[in-house]
Amino acid sequence: MPFKLPLLFNPRRIAVLLWVILPVILATVHGKPCLAKMKIALICSGSVTDGGWNQEGRDAIERVGKKLHARVSVVERVSPVWAVNVMRDFAMRGYQLVIGHGYEFLVPATQVAAQGVKTRFAVSGADIAKPHIATLNFDLTEPSYQLGMLAAMLSKTGKIGFIGGEKIPSVTACFRGFRAGARSVNPHIRVAQAYTSWDQPALSKSQAEAFIQQHIDVIYQNVDAAGKGVFEAVAQADRRVKKGGDPIYVFGCNRNQNNNSTCSKFTPASAVIRLDRAFMQVALAVKTGKFTAGIKPENLHNGVCLVVLNPRLFGSVITPRMRSALAAAGRRLKAGTLSVAGH
Amino acid sequence: MKIRQSLLSVGATVMACAAAFGAVLLVLWACGYPPLGILHRWLIGAVGNSYYISNSLAETCPLLLTGLAAGIAFRSGVLNIGAQGQFLIGAMVSVGLATRWQVTPAVMPTIVIAVVGGAVGGGLWAVLAGALERWRGVPVVLSTILLNFVAFYLVEIILSGPLQAHGTSAPQSAEIQGRYWLPVLIKFSSLHIGVLLAFCLAALLYVVNRQTVFGFQTLVTGLNPRAAQLAGIPVARQQMTVIFVSGGLAGLGGAFQVLGVTHFLIANFGSYGYAGIAVALLGRLNPLGIAFSALFFGMLDTGALRVEESSLGLPHNIADVVKGTVLLVMLLLLAFINRRRISPTAKVDAAATEGR
Numbered sequence: 001m002p003f004k005l006p007l008l009f010n011p012r013r014i015a016v017l018l019w020v021i022l023p024v025i026l027a028t029v030h031g032k033p034c035l036a037k038m039k040i041a042l043i044c045s046g047s048v049t050d051g052g053w054n055q056e057g058r059d060a061i062e063r064v065g066k067k068l069h070a071r072v073s074v075v076e077r078v079s080p081v082w083a084v085n086v087m088r089d090f091a092m093r094g095y096q097l098v099i100g101h102g103y104e105f106l107v108p109a110t111q112v113a114a115q116g117v118k119t120r121f122a123v124s125g126a127d128i129a130k131p132h133i134a135t136l137n138f139d140l141t142e143p144s145y146q147l148g149m150l151a152a153m154l155s156k157t158g159k160i161g162f163i164g165g166e167k168i169p170s171v172t173a174c175f176r177g178f179r180a181g182a183r184s185v186n187p188h189i190r191v192a193q194a195y196t197s198w199d200q201p202a203l204s205k206s207q208a209e210a211f212i213q214q215h216i217d218v219i220y221q222n223v224d225a226a227g228k229g230v231f232e233a234v235a236q237a238d239r240r241v242k243k244g245g246d247p248i249y250v251f252g253c254n255r256n257q258n259n260n261s262t263c264s265k266f267t268p269a270s271a272v273i274r275l276d277r278a279f280m281q282v283a284l285a286v287k288t289g290k291f292t293a294g295i296k297p298e299n300l301h302n303g304v305c306l307v308v309l310n311p312r313l314f315g316s317v318i319t320p321r322m323r324s325a326l327a328a329a330g331r332r333l334k335a336g337t338l339s340v341a342g343h
Numbered sequence: 344m345k346i347r348q349s350l351l352s353v354g355a356t357v358m359a360c361a362a363a364f365g366a367v368l369l370v371l372w373a374c375g376y377p378p379l380g381i382l383h384r385w386l387i388g389a390v391g392n393s394y395y396i397s398n399s400l401a402e403t404c405p406l407l408l409t410g411l412a413a414g415i416a417f418r419s420g421v422l423n424i425g426a427q428g429q430f431l432i433g434a435m436v437s438v439g440l441a442t443r444w445q446v447t448p449a450v451m452p453t454i455v456i457a458v459v460g461g462a463v464g465g466g467l468w469a470v471l472a473g474a475l476e477r478w479r480g481v482p483v484v485l486s487t488i489l490l491n492f493v494a495f496y497l498v499e500i501i502l503s504g505p506l507q508a509h510g511t512s513a514p515q516s517a518e519i520q521g522r523y524w525l526p527v528l529i530k531f532s533s534l535h536i537g538v539l540l541a542f543c544l545a546a547l548l549y550v551v552n553r554q555t556v557f558g559f560q561t562l563v564t565g566l567n568p569r570a571a572q573l574a575g576i577p578v579a580r581q582q583m584t585v586i587f588v589s590g591g592l593a594g595l596g597g598a599f600q601v602l603g604v605t606h607f608l609i610a611n612f613g614s615y616g617y618a619g620i621a622v623a624l625l626g627r628l629n630p631l632g633i634a635f636s637a638l639f640f641g642m643l644d645t646g647a648l649r650v651e652e653s654s655l656g657l658p659h660n661i662a663d664v665v666k667g668t669v670l671l672v673m674l675l676l677l678a679f680i681n682r683r684r685i686s687p688t689a690k691v692d693a694a695a696t697e698g699r
Contacts, residue, residue: 041652045611073652077660081405081605081613085398085533086648092394103513107607110518115531128510167503169512 038070038287039095043086045102046198048076050225056255057101057124060275064283083108091119097286099124099279103168109133120291122282124275127169127295134285135295136278138170140253141177142300142333143271143307144220145340146326147251148181150269150307151218152189153322156246159190161211163230165198165223174222174253174271180340181329192216198224205229212237212248220271222253228262235263249317258310268317269309278304300333352627355680359625359673360639366672367665376657381650388649389642395649397534401604403641404538405430408596409619410626410633411541411548416589418552418628420565421582425472425487426593427616428494429465433594434601435498436464438608439506441519441601450522457523458537458598465594466587468494473586477579483586491616499610508607516608525603535603544592548630561585593619621670640666 040061048058058074065072073095078086083105090098091112098119100109103126113121113132122134129135151160162178164171179191192211196203204226208219212233221230234250241247252258252270260267278298285291298304307326309318332338368378389399409426416423440446440457447453472490475481499514508517525535552558563571564581572578593616600615601608622640626632647662 075648075652076658079611079613080607080609081600082402082644082648084604085401085645088531089394089398089648090652103511104515104609104611107515107518108605111606127512128508166514167512168514172512 038068038097038283039073039090039093040065040068040070040283041073041075041090041095041098043078043083043098043100043105044074044076045078045080045104046076047225048074050199051255051257051260052222052224052227053125053254054101054224056273056275057099060279061099063276064279067280068283068287070283078105080104080108084111087112087121088115088117091117095119097122097283099282101125103127103170106130106133106135120282120286122279124278125168125170129293129295132293134282134291134293136282137295137297138273138278138305139173139297139299140170140222140271140273140305141173141340143305144174144177145181145184145333146307146329147220147269147271148178148183148191149185149329150181150318150322150326151178151220151249151251152182152185153325154249154268154317155186155189155218157215157217158186158188159192159214159216160218161192161194161214161216161220163204163207163211163219163221163223164193164195165226167195171195171222174220177340178220184329185325196223197226199226201226201229201232203229205233208233208250209237216248217246218249218251220251220253222271224254227252227257227260231257231260231262231267234266238263238266256308258308258312264310264312267310268313269307272306272308273298274304274306277302300330351680353632355676356625356627356632356636356673359676360669363665363668363672367661367668371657371661376655381655381657384650384655385643385646387646389646391649393529394532395645397529397532399638399642399645400538401533401535401641402644403637404535404541404603405596405600405613405615406618406622406640407541407545407634407637408599409593409615410622410637411545411619411630412589412592412596413620413623414626414628414630414633415548415561415592416585417623418565419561419582419585420568421473421586421589422482422484423469423472423487423586423589424484424620425469425490425494425616426589426596426619427614428487428491429468429590429593430597430600430616430619431494431498431610431612432468432597433461433465434597434608434612435501435506436594437461437598438516438519438601439501441523442517443506453523454525454602457602458595461598461601462591462595465597466589466591468594469586469590470583473583477583495610498608498612502608502610506608514610519602519606523602524606525599527603533604535599537599537603541596541599542634544595545630545634552630618666621666624670625673 042057042061044054044057046054048054061072075086087098087108098121100123106123106126109121109123110130110133124136126135127137160182162175175193182189182191194207196207204223208230211219221227234248237248247266249266249268254273256272257270258267372378390396409430412426437457440460446456472483472486475486476483502514502516506516508515525537528534560576560581564578568578622637623633625636643662643665647659650657651659
């Protein structure tokens with residue numbers, strides 16, 4: 001009787017098993033760096049459904065994640081008190097890049113980076129350099145300048161207004177640009193400013209209504225989730241405007257808000273930050289090992305900050321003359337022959 | 344009988360926590376989330392390893408101190424709901440004393456001055472409400488809540504002015520230099536020495552409440568101020584002392600947070616003051632109970648962060664839902680227990696009234 005190998009020791013079976021298992025073992029043992037996905041985390045201070053800064057941040061990082069096939073984690077409503085723990089936790093779990101989405105994350109990121117972790121940190125919306133941190137300094141001054149020009153051209157009363165969520169560098173820069181742009185068209189124009197809140201639509205709505213009562217007919221808002229209140233106030237005011245009367249307009253900020261569901265017919269333009277471009281640059285730098293700390297200016301010149309007009313209002317609200325004036329200003333701003341600081 | 348009551352009270356709290364957690368997980372399960380997955384991630388994030396445990400403990404510190412602040416005030420009948428403002432003022436004074444308004448460059452004295460200054464700042468801010476009631480008849484419950492808003496905007500103004508960091512227009516303080524930070528107990532964690540002190544303070548308050556004349560007078564004043572006055576207790580002075588201590592504890596929380604965890608200050612500095620009220624109520628105003636409920640809330644908060652950044656897509660604010668549900672369930676349970684406890688007496692009273 002010939003000797004029979006037990007079923008498990010059959011050479012053919014072993015070969016097949018090895019054929020199947022070996023690649024998996026090799027991939028596990030040696031191929032980890034090849035298979036391991038890049039891991040990126042985004043930390044937001046507000047809700048990622050705010051329709052502005054935070055939502056755009058979430059959408060942008062997800063686009064970056066898809067393009068780079070990276071694993072993306074987003075944590076919202078993180079107060080600076082928690083930021084150190086959250087950032088350190090990501091660093092300990094091997095995330096290659098952690099982005100703090102707001103100036104308030106600069107100090108926490110610096111503290112964690114100083115502990116010698118391998119993770120790279122970027123902070124968006126801040127304006128000072130810190131060791132080991134890439135500071136993404138978004139400058140909406142120039143797009144806001146163009147919005148100011150458009151506001152002055154649209155305004156019938158010679159009064160326009162700006163509502164910000166908080167007096168922080170990125171927001172006051174918007175006001176400065178807006179005022180300078182408006183005055184470049186109409187030196188006598190009155191530009192009001194008010195700062196309400198990021199997350200209280202009722203408060204922003206009251207402020208917008210107060211502006212409208214003061215005959216302000218163009219409002220530029222940078223209040224994120226509270227922007228719904230401004231859009232609502234403008235929509236209600238426009239419903240009251242009689243046929244042939246002069247409507248009230250509102251501008252969006254941070255995100256393209258021209259298609260907002262409340263009053264897109266009265267939103268001629270938005271100052272937009274292409275966060276995906278900025279995040280992609282940092283992520284690629286980390287991936288290729290070319291990450292450097294320091295301030296990264298993100299503005300009109302590198303195409304991260306720009307004005308987006310509402311094409312549905314071309315002709316009816318935004319005339320060809322306005323478009324050409326804005327385009328000319330954009331070209332001059334990019335070329336450096338026009339400076340917002342000069343105004 | 345006393346032990347039975349204590350056990351009943353602890354049991355009710357534990358049951359409330361478990362029932363609330365269960366109810367929230369049930370709702371999440373109905374919404375399509377995996378309850379066991381959530382629970383697993385929550386536990387990992389709260390007590391998964393020494394790092395997470397230390398984070399949970401660090402998160403407990405401000406909750407414990409604001410909880411003690413609310414607890415001691417409520418016990419003496421002073422409805423101080425302004426712990427948030429006192430917490431902020433404490434943090435502001437502390438960060439000021441450790442950065443711009445330094446008295447001495449020496450390390451240890453600066454830390455001590457910053458901690459004590461924060462506590463005194465919080466205490467004085469609370470005394471403002473006490474003084475308004477004493478001399479102008481403004482109810483503390485009203486003035487403390489309104490002073491929260493005043494404190495918030497005051498801090499924002501000061502952070503945009505004298506305490507603002509150089510080189511930025513953002514309303515935030517300069518970063519406290521590393522040598523003035525509170526020492527940490529575990530390397531690379533936020534577990535600072537203030538956490539230990541906070542737990543010691545809870546124990547001390549427990550002893551003061553139980554064993555001292557001050558503690559007894561506080562209790563009597565809280566139960567019946569008129570009777571306390573007739574018994575010769577200086578009620579007004581007693582309440583003023585309590586409100587100062589209460590504000591001081593909240594201010595100390597702010598000081599520890601800024602010197603031990605964040606090392607800088609912005610106006611939007613968390614809402615520990617409001618959470619402290621819930622902590623105090625869950626702890627039944629007992630300092631040891633408050634310590635446990637603060638620990639529970641701290642673990643809820645840190646664990647929820649892990650739930651959020653997982654693939655489940657749940658925001659960490661789910662922890663706030665659990666906290667609210669815990670309080671609701673506990674109130675229901677206590678109402679049920681009290682009803683059962685007083686029912687025989689009520690029967691006797693009813694019989695006496697009817698002349699039977």
